[in-house]
Amino acid sequence: MSNKKVLQEQFFQTRKRSEEICAPLEIEDYVPQPMVDVSPPKWHLGHTTWFFEAFVLEPYSKGYRLYHDDFAYLFNSYYNNAGERVLRPNRGLMSRPPVREVMAYRAYVTGQMLDFLGKNPDQEVLDVIEIGINHEQQHQELLVYDIKYILGNQPIFPVYGKGFSLSQEEKRGFVKVGGGLYKIGAEGEGFCYDNELGQHEVLIRPFEIAVNLVTNGEFLEFMEAGGYKDFNYWLSEGWDYINKENITAPLYWHKHKGEWYSYTLEGFEMLDLSLPVQHVSFYEAYAYAEWKGMRLPTEFEWEAAADKLNWGQLWEWTYSAYLPYPGFEKAPGALGEYNGKFMSNQNVLRGASVATPKGHSRKTYRNFFHASCRWHFSGFRLIK
Amino acid sequence: MSNKKVLQEQFFQTRKRSEEICAPLEIEDYVPQPMVDVSPPKWHLGHTTWFFEAFVLEPYSKGYRLYHDDFAYLFNSYYNNAGERVLRPNRGLMSRPPVREVMAYRAYVTGQMLDFLGKNPDQEVLDVIEIGINHEQQHQELLVYDIKYILGNQPIFPVYGKGFSLSQEEKRGFVKVGGGLYKIGAEGEGFCYDNELGQHEVLIRPFEIAVNLVTNGEFLEFMEAGGYKDFNYWLSEGWDYINKENITAPLYWHKHKGEWYSYTLEGFEMLDLSLPVQHVSFYEAYAYAEWKGMRLPTEFEWEAAADKLNWGQLWEWTYSAYLPYPGFEKAPGALGEYNGKFMSNQNVLRGASVATPKGHSRKTYRNFFHASCRWHFSGFRLIK
Amino acid sequence: MSNKKVLQEQFFQTRKRSEEICAPLEIEDYVPQPMVDVSPPKWHLGHTTWFFEAFVLEPYSKGYRLYHDDFAYLFNSYYNNAGERVLRPNRGLMSRPPVREVMAYRAYVTGQMLDFLGKNPDQEVLDVIEIGINHEQQHQELLVYDIKYILGNQPIFPVYGKGFSLSQEEKRGFVKVGGGLYKIGAEGEGFCYDNELGQHEVLIRPFEIAVNLVTNGEFLEFMEAGGYKDFNYWLSEGWDYINKENITAPLYWHKHKGEWYSYTLEGFEMLDLSLPVQHVSFYEAYAYAEWKGMRLPTEFEWEAAADKLNWGQLWEWTYSAYLPYPGFEKAPGALGEYNGKFMSNQNVLRGASVATPKGHSRKTYRNFFHASCRWHFSGFRLIK
Amino acid sequence: MSNKKVLQEQFFQTRKRSEEICAPLEIEDYVPQPMVDVSPPKWHLGHTTWFFEAFVLEPYSKGYRLYHDDFAYLFNSYYNNAGERVLRPNRGLMSRPPVREVMAYRAYVTGQMLDFLGKNPDQEVLDVIEIGINHEQQHQELLVYDIKYILGNQPIFPVYGKGFSLSQEEKRGFVKVGGGLYKIGAEGEGFCYDNELGQHEVLIRPFEIAVNLVTNGEFLEFMEAGGYKDFNYWLSEGWDYINKENITAPLYWHKHKGEWYSYTLEGFEMLDLSLPVQHVSFYEAYAYAEWKGMRLPTEFEWEAAADKLNWGQLWEWTYSAYLPYPGFEKAPGALGEYNGKFMSNQNVLRGASVATPKGHSRKTYRNFFHASCRWHFSGFRLIK
8 A cells, every 4th residue: 555545544543443432431421521631532532633624624625614613612722712712611511512513523524534635635744644643542542541530430330341451461570681872762764753753872771670560469569568658668749649639559449348449441340469550650650669679760771671571551650751852853833732842740651551552652652641640551660 | 189189290290390401401411510509410300309219219118129229329419328339429520320311210210109199198208299399399490500500601602492581570660668577487388498487577677679670781880880899899708709700790791892791591692781680699789789879688678578579580689698587497307407407608589580490489488599609590689 | 084084094005905915925926827817916916006097197197107108008907909019918927027116116106196185186086096996905805816826826835824714604504585575786875886786676585595605514525425426416518617627626625645635825734624615616506506406596685685694704606697787887988897898608706705805895796707717715505 | 177177167167157147037037938838947947956966966975865855846857757746837837936945956956066076976977967067058048048038028028138149140152062971970079969979971962051041131031022921932831830820020020110120138129130030940941941942951961061151150940850860879767868759840950059058069969949949049041
């Protein structure tokens, strides 16, 4: 297939996949926003559609008619609109437009995009479309996080279904990685984000890194040893955080009649001790490492070791701040806001998760979340 | 018709009416809770149903099977359940059970109640059912307020439909009411709440009261005279309130291209200056009266004058605190929590509104809201 | 002595008394504002002085020179100043002017006032001065509350000294009061506030009222019977309040090694069960009465019964909202803000306390606080 | 002088210096805590004293008698005490102990320390004392920040006095620094903190860096060009921060009658455009750099270039997160909490300021603050 054909197919599959992820939901599940980091599924579906409308169809497709004048306003996450408006949208309260209209909006834009792709657009536009596809894939992963959070906060713990469960890893101990200058970052073959660019050498000292992620069983030992109660293991902000939020276990863990259960997308289940521990904050990962007398890897160590590791089930907290690589340049215009403006007070996570769309993972990928986030699919591994 | 037949009919009509009120909604509109005073329509529908299950069917109907074990927990507004539960429900985040299941719950309980009413229950139970009907009627009125608030906070201002609009009143000036001892409160013929009972004499001084409610046009004069900016007209807490909340007009008023509009259930419309002003807090009513050199009536004055007034379009703020009548006694058990425990820091409103169900209004009725509330159907009249 | 001489003497004694109340303090104690209701002693001393400067000397004393241009701004509790200012004062952070300068300000204004009083001012001015004296007396009582709160929140519980302790009351049971029309409010002989005026008849039903206040020992029974844990005794807002604030005993009570202690101005002491219970909110008084199967008096019942009661040790919560008497008129200008604008969401307290200045109590006096306040010298009595 | 003699002299001078810094204060100025980052001067004086008592005298000086049993509790910033206590201290409300008693505490501990130093203590103890001296020096710098904040938030803008003013720098443009491996961190000769240790090589690319700090005049250009209003220049969190806090200029800048003034320790003065801009957050420094089309240095670039720069007037924001150097090890026990636990969500600042005590600055020093902090003596320089 030609490059354009590949993109067309990718585009079509990506659009379809977002809707498949939402298929098991009740209409009502598309609406709530149980915390500020979570967006209603309805919003994700509209926003990823608006991206193609705003950055491809409107500027490049002659005579394109907006599906609805207000939708740019409702589904734009980027700009504060200029002000003619009477009310500001609040995602979790936006019962309108209803889901069926968002779906119609999707169908319209998908159709228009396929027409447009049929007309041999320039490489410049194809590049934007590729970003749009990757953007929608990122939102697919967020959709899974957000759906889990919405359902997992229902008192009746509804079942979503299969497709995002973890597997037990074969235990393989620690592996040595030699010191030296390592090339870090993407060279720019194949798609990557601006934050990965600027491949550069980083001097790394020798280290030994675990091939596997820390498991529920191992984390439970930390809990039973009083790990959540001894401030010596915690970063100062982490200690404040768990005390203020009254955190004593990973997210979705519940003690019920003396046994540990966890909510998963397959329902409320007994905790499986052999699986990787999931839904911990950076602070909890750090405290576990301190308790164990080990440490978390930097993002550079992780990338240097990646080929020797079991990775891809959960995003892995690193002890690296999300900062620009040397020579980082953000793209001009709205797309320049994609990554750079978030480079402050966030931690880098490396790897991928069971919720990461196919073809969307690579070892140079730099994911980032605040140290206190727990609703994403996060785990961690140790360095001796 | 016998008393029982009347009640059966009332019950049936009341149940139907709640569902009619919700008929124009999208499924998505049943979910959000845009502020703490508002409950999602779904919750109202479940809660009024739970009332009959918990206070009639479970205690009195032999062999009654609960529709669902968890629903008592999800739709109870009264008690903090004992604690076996893992999560607390949060009304606006409860996407489950879906609307169709709440409707099935309603149908099941309505059916069981009709069966039960066919079996000649004791007067004691009929009394509870009568309370249950009145309880559901109160929630019907709240449903209208909450639906307006949910829709009125959508950036696209959807139309709900007809049925709850105000009419222009024939202007009739002020009427004199003589001083003396007036009987206040209900004698107990016909249904009334415990807070109306204890009919008692109150000594009232002569006064002159407006036959009509203050209008949008009159209120606009106050606004244009700088009423919201001069602290001399305001109660101290009212002044703090409007400044903290940045309030400069009644709720649902929007200035758009230099003209005043308001959101009504029929859509976003030019403000009709001849209609009664609606959606003002007690503080705004008080400030208007101060500006006008007049005052608001007490609830006793209102009741003494009621037969001479145009009333029934909007609940009317009085300058009376919601306190027990002499000799007030609350009912035993859970129903005793109905009114008494709210007798603190609230203002009495008298009258009724266009959202009040038929047969649910009487001149002894004591409605009550916090002085800062604006989302209910509130207006006011003056005393010279 | 002539009226003017009496006033001059009253003025002098009042000014001196404020300073005596502060005499046991360290300079550092004049500064903090540990909660929003509390003002630093320094501020009270300045504010009561500013009152005489702003309402007497400036308008009436020809050629009067302000002590300091900024002090009106710093010590005015009434107006939001027009805006030339760069910073807003925050009472608890105002380390400047230092105490010694506030004392100099006091001395200057006291001196100027005495000169002015020597010059035969008009009755109109004498009336303002009388208000100023009563105003300072009110602040003397607040000074005692605030000093207790400041010292009582030091981890080392410093001793203030004698002068404000309670005595055991001789137990005298309940007394009957007949029903009928009672005259309520002040006739206007002798000084009184605008909120007491408008003497009017109120119809009261017969009742039996306790001659004594509820004691620490009696209140402890309520606590030991689980009173703070059973929501049936509580007003809805009271229940929310004690749970949110984690309140399980009166303010200043501390359980230490299994025994109850309380902080008093004489230090940290074992709780004396025979003394009236102090520092309870209206909510706690209400809950106690509910538990006891009795109720709190209205302010009208209290006034009707006053001559038969032991009163004066503690302000007594009534179950009356603070509302205007019929025909209430507020004074013109700034002094009109004295009382009327607070008539919303407050409860009336009647009586007086050991912190009330001599000559400042009368049975028509209407004190008022929010139902949740506990730092003032409050207690309560019951009606059967 | 022997090493011990030097330390003894250093100790004595350091103790004296803390008191000199406070000498211009009124007693009242020692008390307030106007924001959570600021501590009352009284607390700094007590806490630095407690350090020597808790870490030197108690463990090492035989027969040492605590000055006061409660002071460890009141002046400990490290541990949550075990719980026998009735009340938790709240620094800004602690009027007791009074300043004169804190001064007596200082005198007692200083005296005991000098005695102890006279008795030839082991090197192990001398090391702790050296940390104690550096600890007190750090608090001396914080004292200056906090005093400025306390006085600068008085509406009357009191003068503190001379000693901490900035000077105009000779303008010297940009200087080139070559790429390569640079040694970063301290070798451990002379005192340094644990966070500087682990000297290691870092690969740096060539860059050009400004010899001078950005000035008030330059920053004003950014302001006048609308820099605070264009979100394109800002990190996402920075944009939220300035909008939430309503920040439109550096801290202590005030526009008064159309001219810019700033509060300095010498009083309220016209802004001197030639001086380095002070009291900006990292976010403001970043935005300025974006607007200028340049960037901030990393801490590694700064250290590599330090010998070529004018530095020492203001701490300089770097675009480096505060993270452990490779091989970082924290000290055992309480002193291990000194630095490591703060390595999260903070930015490194390099250099020193006019408030840095003599002998307390070196080019490997890693200072750190949250990106939003502005009350410390911060400025910045640019890289082309």
